[in-house]
Amino acid sequence: MSKFIEDFYYGNIEPQESCSELKTELKRKLSILTQTEEQLTAKLAEEEKELFAKYASQSSEFLCISNADSFIAGFRLGAKFTYETFVTN
Secondary structure: OOOHHHHHHOOOOOOOOOOHHHHHHHHHHHHHHHHHHHHHHHOOOHHHHHHHHHHHHHHHHHHHHHHHHHHHHHHHHHHHHHHHHHOOO
């Protein structure tokens, strides 16, 4: 099967620009997340910082894979709706 949907998810296929309002909200949330992480790591010992960094990295990888999977599932569902609408009686 083609990796078209996955390529689309990762931005290799971009039919239109992203909404700037969403980008602003994402930047705000990222700023809050970064500040919170800095506050937390300032209170941790070196060994705990390493463990937290490993946790954060694994969490980020999990979310990336999970988001791609959800996007692909949603896209396929939308394609099924389209198919039912235009092809099936």
